[in-house]
Amino acid sequence: MSLMNILLNATEGNNAANYFPIGVQLIFAIGFIATMMIATHLLGPKRKTADKLENFASGIPTHGNARQPIAIKYFLVAILFVLFDVEVIFFYPYAVNFRALGWDGFWKVLMFVGFFVVGFTYIIKKGALTWED
């Protein structure tokens, strides 16, 4: 019953026993993965072919090296997409709390959208999204 006691005591004070459940989970996670990997290696069939050593590219044959210069506009569009996509995420909490936040929240979100539009205008004016040179 000593294990039970440790767990019960852990809820009361701030001591190392607090982390006991985390330790148990860690050991379980590592043990589970190790067991599974060893089991598959021992039980599974082994077919060694040269194809298996190829890079996996969605099933189509690979061609060329990936380490070659790519036009900066691809990166620009990609990173700008990520930026604006992440900003849109902030609308979800607002949408959930739309009624509770009232007009006060509305002005704040309007300010946020304002910054958003300012940034977007800057990008457009600077020509970051013009695809043809």
Place this chain on the structure above:
Amino acid sequence: MNAIILSAVWGVIMMFSSILFKNKGAFKYIAAIGLIVLTVANIANTYGCDFFNINTHEMLRYTRFGLFFNTIAFLCTLIYVLLSGKEIEKHGNYVAEYYALIFFVLCGVSILTSFNNLLMLFLGIEILSIPLYILTGSDKRNLKGNEAALKYFLMGSFSTGLMLMGIALIYGGTGSFQIDVVRSATLFGTFSGISFLEVAGLLFMLVAMAFKVSAAPFHFWTPDVYDGAPTVFTSFMATVVKAAAFIAFIKLFEVRIADTSAVINWGMLLSLLIIATLLIGNITAVFQQSVKRMLAYSSIAQAGFMLFAVFSLNDFAKEGLILYAVAYSLATIGSFAILAKMKDITFEGFNGLAKSHPVLAATNTIFLLSLAGIPLTAGFFAKYYMLASVVKTGHYLWLVILGVLFAAVSVYYYFRVIQAMYFKEGDAQAEDVTPGFKIGLIIVAALIILVGIYPQVVLNWLYF
């Protein structure tokens, strides 16, 4: 709040001015107007006129000390922009964006001088650092600049990671992000007091902050970054930014050191940090061949002196830190402004500058004397206050003696430049030195001597 909001807004204004104005020379004046607006708004804030009344839930707290440092930072940046604006224009087509980034750095500075919460500290450090990574690599075609930017970015991110780890541990240990946490017995059941987690977190914070102020043994990025970055931006990085990081450092540790001194010997830890910084900074600076790299190492040595303020944490230390920020920023901005005009930035490149450009040589002498801490210059009183603050604590007096010895070592490498300018034959060449630039240098030199004679002209504002 004035400084934080207006600096961010003016950064955006600078961004859009790049669309509206095609003339490169205009941006310098827009930035100067912005800095004057910021200074005025910040002074208004100091005397109780806050334009934006936002409830930050005690995450930010405005003290006279922090607001006064804001004013100093804005005025130093104004001097910097007026003196080195021409050099910024030489670096590519994105002049307005560089100024915008400088304004964003100032936004980070104003958060760092008023944070009262570890999250705000983190936010301030990040807003301060990220524009600097870009400014370091602003010379895109320069391989050394690229190396410096990448190195700065990777090492900076790593130290930010350490800082976050420290913040997490402190939160775990105290249950609060506020820096002046009230330790309540009800928080963790029967437990109250200092927990192991909090002390470990503070050690992580110490490492991260030591990295940001480039104290040894966390200084390895400094020489490469300062050397690789364009000289104008090195000048900004080594002055306003470094002083602001010190303000954050002292703000964080003045609350926590007293609490935790029962568990950890902060005095010994910090004095080891100071000795290592002074030793590595001064000794390595002696062996440099390039003046720019020498100034980079000397800035490590100066950080060692500023660390005395974190060590002693009394009124003298705070006054001294303000004075050090003024003295060091003015002298370094001036010295780098001259360096940026030089054709050859090795010591030989300065040979005979007194013959070809007497004004540059004379003002540079004053800047270097101030950096070395010779009496009648601002640097003397800055170093004096730092050492006096340690004497006032009554412990570790040997640290003061070491400080004086290392100040004597620093005289050697600063005087090498003066010797090259006055006593060596050669034809030192400086590019496009305008009369306005010379007048600017003379004004900065005059300010240094003024503060060196009456340090109270700066310090009185801390109280009135």
